[in-house]
Structure formats: C-alpha cells, structure tokens
Amino acid sequence: MKKIILTLSLLFFLKDVSANDIFENKRIEKINIIFKSQKEYDSKKIISSLKTKKDSLFSQAIFDEDIKMLSKKFEKIEPSIKESEDQLIITIYIYPRKKIAAINFKGNYIFKDKKLLKQLKIKKNEFFNEEKFKKALNNIKDFYIKKGFFESEITYTKKAIKDDKIIIDINVKEGRSGKIKYINFKGFTKKEEKELSSMLYSKKYNIFTSWLTGKGILKKEAVEQDQMTIINYLNNKGYADAKVNIFLKDYEKKRIIFEIVANKGPLYHFGKITFSGNKLFSDKEIKKQILIKEKDIFSPDKIRYSIQSIKDLYGEKGYINTQVINETFLSETKNIYNVHFDIEEGDQFKIGLIHIIGNTHTNANVILRESLLVPGKVFNLKRLKATQKRLENMGYFKDVKVYAVKTKEKNYKDVYIEVTETSTGSANLSAGLSKLNNFFVNFELTERNFNVKGLSSLFSKGTSALRGAGEYAHAKVTVGKKQRSYLLTWMNPYFKDSLWRTGFEISKTFSKLQSKDYKIITYGGSIFASYPITNYFTFGTKYRIRHSVTHLKKAKNPEDVKIEDNYGLISAISYYISYDSTDMPYKPTKGLKSLYETEFSGLGGDFYFFKFNFINSLYIPIWSKGTLKFRADLKFLEPTGQTNRNDLPLSEKFFLGGETSVRGYKPYILGPRRKDKKNDPIGGISSTLLSVEYAQNLIPRIDLFVFFDSGCITKRHFSIPKLNASYGIGTRLELNPNMPITLGYGIPINPDYKGDKQQFFFSFGGQF
Numbered sequence: 130m131k132k133i134i135l136t137l138s139l140l141f142f143l144k145d146v147s148a149n150d151i152f153e154n155k156r157i158e159k160i161n162i163i164f165k166s167q168k169e170y171d172s173k174k175i176i177s178s179l180k181t182k183k184d185s186l187f188s189q190a191i192f193d194e195d196i197k198m199l200s201k202k203f204e205k206i207e208p209s210i211k212e213s214e215d216q217l218i219i220t221i222y223i224y225p226r227k228k229i230a231a232i233n234f235k236g237n238y239i240f241k242d243k244k245l246l247k248q249l250k251i252k253k254n255e256f257f258n259e260e261k262f263k264k265a266l267n268n269i270k271d272f273y274i275k276k277g278f279f280e281s282e283i284t285y286t287k288k289a290i291k292d293d294k295i296i297i298d299i300n301v302k303e304g305r306s307g308k309i310k311y312i313n314f315k316g317f318t319k320k321e322e323k324e325l326s327s328m329l330y331s332k333k334y335n336i337f338t339s340w341l342t343g344k345g346i347l348k349k350e351a352v353e354q355d356q357m358t359i360i361n362y363l364n365n366k367g368y369a370d371a372k373v374n375i376f377l378k379d380y381e382k383k384r385i386i387f388e389i390v391a392n393k394g395p396l397y398h399f400g401k402i403t404f405s406g407n408k409l410f411s412d413k414e415i416k417k418q419i420l421i422k423e424k425d426i427f428s429p430d431k432i433r434y435s436i437q438s439i440k441d442l443y444g445e446k447g448y449i450n451t452q453v454i455n456e457t458f459l460s461e462t463k464n465i466y467n468v469h470f471d472i473e474e475g476d477q478f479k480i481g482l483i484h485i486i487g488n489t490h491t492n493a494n495v496i497l498r499e500s501l502l503v504p505g506k507v508f509n510l511k512r513l514k515a516t517q518k519r520l521e522n523m524g525y526f527k528d529v530k531v532y533a534v535k536t537k538e539k540n541y542k543d544v545y546i547e548v549t550e551t552s553t554g555s556a557n558l559s560a561g562l563s564k565l566n567n568f569f570v571n572f573e574l575t576e577r578n579f580n581v582k583g584l585s586s587l588f589s590k591g592t593s594a595l596r597g598a599g600e601y602a603h604a605k606v607t608v609g610k611k612q613r614s615y616l617l618t619w620m621n622p623y624f625k626d627s628l629w630r631t632g633f634e635i636s637k638t639f640s641k642l643q644s645k646d647y648k649i650i651t652y653g654g655s656i657f658a659s660y661p662i663t664n665y666f667t668f669g670t671k672y673r674i675r676h677s678v679t680h681l682k683k684a685k686n687p688e689d690v691k692i693e694d695n696y697g698l699i700s701a702i703s704y705y706i707s708y709d710s711t712d713m714p715y716k717p718t719k720g721l722k723s724l725y726e727t728e729f730s731g732l733g734g735d736f737y738f739f740k741f742n743f744i745n746s747l748y749i750p751i752w753s754k755g756t757l758k759f760r761a762d763l764k765f766l767e768p769t770g771q772t773n774r775n776d777l778p779l780s781e782k783f784f785l786g787g788e789t790s791v792r793g794y795k796p797y798i799l800g801p802r803r804k805d806k807k808n809d810p811i812g813g814i815s816s817t818l819l820s821v822e823y824a825q826n827l828i829p830r831i832d833l834f835v836f837f838d839s840g841c842i843t844k845r846h847f848s849i850p851k852l853n854a855s856y857g858i859g860t861r862l863e864l865n866p867n868m869p870i871t872l873g874y875g876i877p878i879n880p881d882y883k884g885d886k887q888q889f890f891f892s893f894g895g896q897f
Contacts (some may be wrong), residue, residue: 135690143871147417151212153184158216162356165224168293168671177224189215199223212857226256230294236301245299248272257287257295266299273303275382277334277346280304305377307347308334310384316391325362327753329355331387338603338828347385355389361394367426369466370394375778397427400465406472410442415470418442427466432457436470443474444510447544449533450475478508478533481541487548491525491578495599498626499523502544508533513544520548524577525599527551553578569609578604581619599623601632611645614638624658643784643797644809646682651675652779653699667707675699677778688804695733695778703728711748718756720744736777737770754826765847766814774814774844782812783842788890790818791840793855793875795887800842813842817849830863837873854878857888869893 141822160183162172179195181187188317192208198205204225210217246252248268251261268285273281282302287295312333316324326634331352334345356373363371371393378386399421404412419435421428436453443451452473457466480502485493499519501512528549533542560569576595580603583594601620607613620632637652653675661667678696703726711720723745731737747759764783768774789798800813822836827892839854859873871892882888 132262152187152210154188155212155218156216157181157183157185157187158213159218160184161218161220163220163222165222166293167291168225170223170225175221181219192219196221202226225293227289227293227295229253229255229257229297230290233296233298237303239303240272240276245269245272245301249299259298261828262297269299269301274307274348275343275346276305277307278305279307279347279349286428305379305385306383308339309347309387310334310380311344311386312389314389314391316393321362321366325359325389328358328362330358331355334384335828338831342828344828349389352377359389359391361430363391365428365430367396367398367428368393369397369427369429375507394462397424397464397466399425399427400460400463400467403467403469404467404472406474409446409448409474415439415442421468432468439470439472441511443472444508444513447477447479447507447509448475448501449478449508449510449513459840476540478540478542480504480506481536481538481543483544483546485546485548486548490593490596491548491550492597492599493581494626495525495578495597495623496520496546496548498599498623500544500546508542516546516857520546523599526550527552567610568606572606574602574604579619595710611641612639614640619858624727629658629660632656634825640780643779643812644807646807646809647779648680648682648778649778650678650680665708665710667709668705669707670702670704671763672702672732673699675780677780679779686805691775692779695776697778698733699730699736699778699781700732700734701728701730701740702732703740705742717748717850719748719750721748731770736781737768737772738777738781739764739767739769740781741767751823756824758822758824759819760818760820762816762818762821763849764816767846768814774846777814779812782814783816784810784812785816785818785840785842786810786885787887788871788873788892789840791853791855792822792836792859792890793838793857793877793888794853794880794885797887799853799881801844808884810842815841815843815845815848817841817852819852824861832861834859834861834873836875851879853880853885859890 160176160179160181162175164170164172176183178198180191181195196206196208196498199221199497203223204226207222207224209220209222211220212218228249232246232251234245234250237245249265250268251549262285266285270281270283273283280302281304283299285297285299286593287297288293292733309331310333312326312329312331314325317325322647331347339345339868352375354811356375359373360371362372371391373392374390376388376390378388380386390721399422402416402419402421402423404415407415416422418438418441420431420438425431432455436455438450439453443449454471455469456492458469459466482504483497483500483502485496490495500516501519502516503818513533515879517529520529520531521524525770526548530545530547532547534545536543555573557571557573557575559571559573562895577597578596579600580595580598581600581602582598583590583596586594599622601618601622603616603618605614607615615637617635618632619634620630622630624631633654633656635654638650640649640651641647643649653673655671655673657669657671659667676696676698679692705724705726707722707724709720709722711717711722724742726740726742726744728740728742729738730740741764743761743763745759745761749757750760751757766774766777766783768777768779783800784797785791785800786794786798791799797810797812799810801811803809803811818838820836820838820840822834824832826832834854835858837854837856839852841850843850855875855877857873857875860870862870862872869892871890873890875888875890877886877888
C-alpha cells in the first residue's frame with residue numbers, strides 16, 4: 130500500500146512539473162512542511178533532514194531521494210511545487226503513521242480475545258500498516274477454518290482518535306462448525322457407498338486422528354470437488370444423466386451432517402461400436418484392444434481409454450500421428466449409446482537420431498541405456514512412453530520429456546530426450562533410540578549418480594566431477610552405546626553397459642549387542658555381482674574377506690577362553706538366487722520375496738564351513754488397508770575340514786530375539802548360553818524364524834499390527850528343536866518418511882528362563 134501511495138505521489142509530482150523538467154536548476158525560494166495531523170510536529174527537523182535546501186538550485190534527482198526518504202517514515206507524502214517570479218516554492222504534505230491504540234474483537238464466542246490476538250500477531254502500539262494488517266487478518270480466518278468453522282467471516286473497521294492513533298474493531302461471524310459427524314448417502318447402493326467413501330476428500334471427524342490428518346473438517350472448495358467426483362463416478366457406472374446434491378445439516382454439539390443425495394436417472398449401456406478410416410487393422414482387431422464392448426455399461430472414461438488404446442495399437446506399428454475422434458449417438462427407443470470412432474491413420478515413421486538435452490551432469494550413455502528406442506527401427510509409441518517412465522524412475526531428474534520431432538528425411542522422426550537434473554546426493558544425520566542399541570547416531574553420505582572416475586579430477590573440477598556415471602556410492606557411520614560401525618559401499622548397476630551389477634563393500638564394526646561383556650570386532654570387505662534373469666528372478670555371487678576378534682570381560686573358565694581363541698580370517702564365496710514380486714520396496718502389501726544362498730568359507734583363511742540361507746517373506750492384501758505378512762527364515766552353518774562347531778567366531782554364528790526377530794524376548798537371547806551366572810548367549814549353527822503379522826493402516830502414517838513370532842537357535846547340525854514363541858501388538862508411526870517409530874508389547878509363551886523376557890519394545894529414529 131505504501132508503494133502505491135508513493136507511486137501516486139510521484140505521478141502527481143511529475144504531472145505538476147511536466148515531462149520537460151521545467152523546474153530544473155531554478156532557485157528554491159521557500160520550503161513548507163505541512164503535517165496532516167491534529168498532533169503538532171517539528172517541521173524544522175524535517176527541513177534539516179532534506180538534501181533539497183532553501184536558496185539552492187532545484188535538482189529533480191535529489192528531490193526524488195528526499196521524497197523516498199520521507200515515505201519510509203510516514204504514511205503518505207504529497208509534494209507540490211509552484212513557480213513565482215522564476216523562483217520555486219515547495220510544499221510537502223505529510224500524513225503521519227497511525228499507532229494502534231486498541232484492538233477489539235466483537236462477535237467471537239467460541240475463542241477468547243487472547244487466543245485470537247495470538248493468531249493476529251499484531252500488538253497494541255504498533256504502527257498501522259494496511260497491507261500487513263490484512264495479511265494478519267487472514268491468520269484468524271485460517272485459524273477458524275482449521276477449527277472447522279467453514280462459514281466464518283472476519284472483517285474490520287478502524288476509527289481515528291487524537292494523537293494520530295486509531296482503534297481497530299475486528300468483527301467475527303463464527304458461523305457453524307464444520308466438523309463432520311456423519312456422511313449420509315441417499316440413492317446409493319451399499320457397494321457404491323463403500324467405494325465413494327474412499328474417494329471423497331470429505332471424511333468423518335475423528336477425535337483421535339483428525340488433529341493430525343486434518344480430515345473430518347469441512348472445506349467449501351472440497352464440497353464442489355466431491356460433488357464432481359460423485360457425478361463422474363456415477364457417469365462411469367452408466368448413469369449418464371445423474372444429478373447429485375450435497376446438503377449440510379446441523380447436528381448437536383456443533384457438528385454437521387454431510388448428506389449426499391443422488392438422482393441417478395436411467396442406466397445406459399453401450400450399443401453398436403463402429404469404425405471408419407481404418408485400413409491397417411480390421412474392426413475385429415481394434416475391438417480386441419478397446420475396453421468398451423456392446424451391451425456393457427456405459428462409461429465416458431472407458432471411451433477415453435479406448436481412444437488411447439487405438440492410438441497405442443497404431444503407435445506400435447510406427448503410426449505415431451494417428452488421430453482418433455469419437456461420436457456418441459443416443460438411441461431414440463432404448464437407453465443405449467452407439468459409439469463411432471473415426472480414425473485418421475497417417476504415415477508410418479521410423480526412428481531417426483536420438484538427441485539428449487539438459488544433461489549437465491549425467492553422462493549420455495547413462496541416459497541412453499534406459500532407452501528402449503533404436504535408431505533405424507520402426508517407431509513404437511509404447512516404447513517411447515516406457516523410456517520416459519524408466520528415466521523418471523531413475524530419480525536423477527526432476528523433469529523428463531521424451532518426444533518425437535519430424536525431420537527433413539521423409540517418414541523419419543528424431544527422438545528428443547529432454548531432462549532437468551535434480552540433486553542426487555544427500556547428507557543425513559539421524560538419531561534413534563531402541564531396546565536393541567539404546568541411543569545411537571547415524572551419519573550417512575549417499576550419491577545415487579556417482580562417477581568413480583571423477584576422483585582423479587576432483588581437485589581440478591570440484592565435487593561435480595563425482596557425478597554423472599549412474600553409479601551408487603554410500604558411506605555410513607553409526608555410533609551407539611552398544612555398537613560402532615563404519616561402512617563404505619560402491620555399486621555400478623550397469624557394468625560395461627550390461628545388466629550386470631557389480632560393486633564392493635568395506636566395513637568395520639565394534640559390537641556389544643549380544644552382551645555387555647562381549648566386544649566383537651570385525652573388519653573386512655566384499656566384492657559382488659548380480660544379474661537379473663527375469664523381472665522377478667536375480668542371480669548373484671559375492672566374495673567376502675573378514676577378520677573377526679572376540680574379547681570377553683574377565684574370561685576365566687575354559688569355555689570363555691575358547692570363545693576368545695576363535696579369532697582369525699574368514700575368506701568365503703557365495704552364490705544366491707532371489708525372487709521378488711512385491712509391489713513396492715518399502716512397506717510392500719502383496720507379493721513374495723525369497724532368497725536362497727549357499728556360501729563356502731575356506732578359500733584360504735582360518736575357518737572352513739558351509740552356510741545355507743533360505744529367507745522368505747510373503748505379503749497378502751486382506752483388503753485395501755490390511756496386509757498379512759508371513760515370514761520364514763532358515764539358516765544353517767555346517768563346519769567342515771579342520772573347523773568344528775565350537776571353533777566358529779561369535780560374529781559368524783546365528784542369534785535370535787528382540788524387536789527384529791522374536792519380539793517379547795531380549796535381543797539375541799535365544800539359544801545356547803554361557804555356563805555362568807550371567808547366562809549370556811553364545812549363538813548357534815542352526816536358526817529358524819517363523820512369524821505371521823497382520824498390519825492394519827488406521828490413517829496415513831499410522832499402522833496397528835498384531836503378531837505371532839517363533840524361533841530357535843541350536844548348536845545341533847541342521848536342527849529345528851523346540852521353538853520359543855510370542856504374540857503381541859504394536860503400532861508403527863511415520864512422523865515423516867525419515868522418522869519411523871515402532872512401539873509394541875510382546876508376550877513370550879514359553880521362555881527358557883524368566884530373565885529372557887523383554888515385553889515392551891520400541892525403536893525410534895529420524896533425520897534432521
């Protein structure tokens with residue numbers, strides 16, 4: 130507002146002096162300062178602060194600076210210049226800023242003045258600024274809406290009083306509360322009600338969850354959106370004439386009833402489906418591709434999808450410019466819509482050159498290996514769309530466009546891949562708390578588009594040299610009360626532009642997780658490679674070398690001395706095959722994950738053994754918000770050669786118990802123990818874990834789960850003895866994607882010792 134007043138004042142001034150600067154360099158006879166106020170001000174101070182002086186020559190530029198300076202101190206400035214006998218008389222009218230003497234609220238019954246003043250964030254005795262005050266008033270409006278008062282109206286008036294002060298009256302019309310008590314459907318089937326309930330933005334108010342999700346509070350704009358959603362839904366169920374009204378009815382305790390009334394009208398079906406202009410494909414071939422069939426229930430969406438299906442059919446054969454126009458004809462005697470598709474096939478095109486635009490960091494070959502398009506081949510529209518999808522899924526770009534451009538060469542089109550790079554590196558500091566590791570801190574550095582060759586030019590080109598080759602690099606440091614670990618990983622997902630994934634890993638760990646009397650130190654590394662056989666099956670191999678040392682606090686008896694003596698080098702190679710049909714990598718709801726791995730240790734080193742792992746997780750969706758998970762892990766160690774089961778280091782043995790395996794038991798407590806008062810676990814060579822869990826999504830970011838776990842650890846070869854079991858309940862919360870919290874309570878069914886129980890379990894971690 131102040132800028133507008135200043136602009137108008139300057140325009141007034143410029144109009145007064147004309148565009149020819151007729152006052153420039155004329156003598157200033159007098160400067161008058163006139164305050165538009167009841168309060169007295171010292172005009173001499175203002176005159177002394179001006180660069181424009183009496184008896185000096187007038188300068189337009191200097192005078193502009195003076196006006197701008199004054200406008201920062203006062204509400205409004207109006208300059209005027211008059212000429213008398215070739216001399217200038219300057220008059221400046223000043224409107225002082227008004228101070229807020231009081232802020233009064235009227236009409237607010239639900240919320241007190243103090244609460245509303247806190248939302249306003251403007252206090253008594255501040256200078257009044259119209260623009261700032263209007264923005265502040267929106268805070269109160271937003272506050273009422275968030276509290277559910279969808280009809281609230283906030284206005285204000287101001288009244289001037291003496292000494293350049295004003296009193297502001299804020300008028301509040303609170304209206305009805307928009308907390309939705311019930312959503313009632315009229316004119317719908319039970320199935321339709323259920324389907325629509327999940328589609329609507331408006332939800333029932335829940336005293337336990339609405340404060341977190343914001344759902345259950347009526348929003349005016351959402352009512353229109355919901356109305357259109359319902360009409361579109363009914364149209365696609367065959368009710369082409371459907372009309373929907375939404376009524377808001379008062380309910381007790383300041384709640385409302387959200388009532389949806391539908392007048393569906395008659396049910397329509399598809400009649401004859403005809404085509405014209407198609408030469409490449411017959412009517413029968415096209416009908417196989419489209420979604421609509423004669424006598425099916427009428428659906429506008431199915432018509433739109435069918436148009437795209439026809440375009441895709443032609444696009445697979447290189448006819449990427451095919452145009453399809455549809456017309457619908459209502460039968461005069463029946464509730465039937467006949468549909469006609471007019472097809473303009475166009476020409477067949479082949480792929481010309483492939484151009485890449487916008488890849489400031491990512492190497493061209495990294496982008497091209499995701500492309501399914503080959504120059505010289507017949508254009509395939511599905512492959513073009515799939516190429517764009519693959520590039521989007523890489524996570525290297527915030528925007529991807531793949532499109533065809535006509536070339537000078539007849540029947541050829543070049544492909545342009547236009548990308549906008551995004552950040553692919555991250556530095557994360559996370560902290561957590563769990564029964565397993567008490568308090569811990571993680572620091573991670575990750576680059577998903579790494580370039581290991583850039584290390585040689587790091588000092589000349591900077592960190593940008595480390596980006597662009599499509600490799601994965603990850604470094605992680607974990608420091609906790611019971612464990613310290615260091616990890617460095619590098620992986621190339623397309624070795625030599627093939628489907629082979631290769632990489633290495635280097636790690637070092639100091640651990641007291643199994644017992645505070647243990648100190649297990651391991652360090653080493655591995656190299657690995659894998660190849661996707663199909664979309665679900667992957668074959669892989671790994672060679673690892675690790676040095677392991679175990680220290681025991683006050684090792685006295687022969688058993689403890691033997692544990693400490695089991696130190697040395699593990700040199701092992703493994704092969705595995707995995708299967709993964711889950712729907713998502715994080716929190717899957719359906720599908721199977723399975724891995725079978727065989728490892729042999731004895732390629733040099735100090736220990737000889739075979740290790741067999743068979744790990745399985747099955748996810749079954751019970752309904753849209755409920756998932757049943759089955760877990761079955763079998764692991765076996767078989768010492769061979771000069772190594773027996775008592776010679777194996779603790780770092781290679783199996784342990785179970787705690788929040789990640791058999792809940793309700795202490796971490797790693799199951800299985801064989803030391804023969805002393807502390808009864809610490811010493812691990813085993815056979816491990817079995819069986820678990821079933823049902824997770825119910827209550828609201829976004831909050832799951833409730835119940836579980837039954839069982840497991841056992843034994844020193845026997847390929848053995849599954851008595852299983853220690855537990856059952857319980859818990860919840861998982863995600864305050865944000867990087868802050869998972871798990872709280873639960875497990876009840877052991879058959880613990881070997883009373884001290885094995887740890888019924889309450891939790892884990893908390895986050896990034897900041």
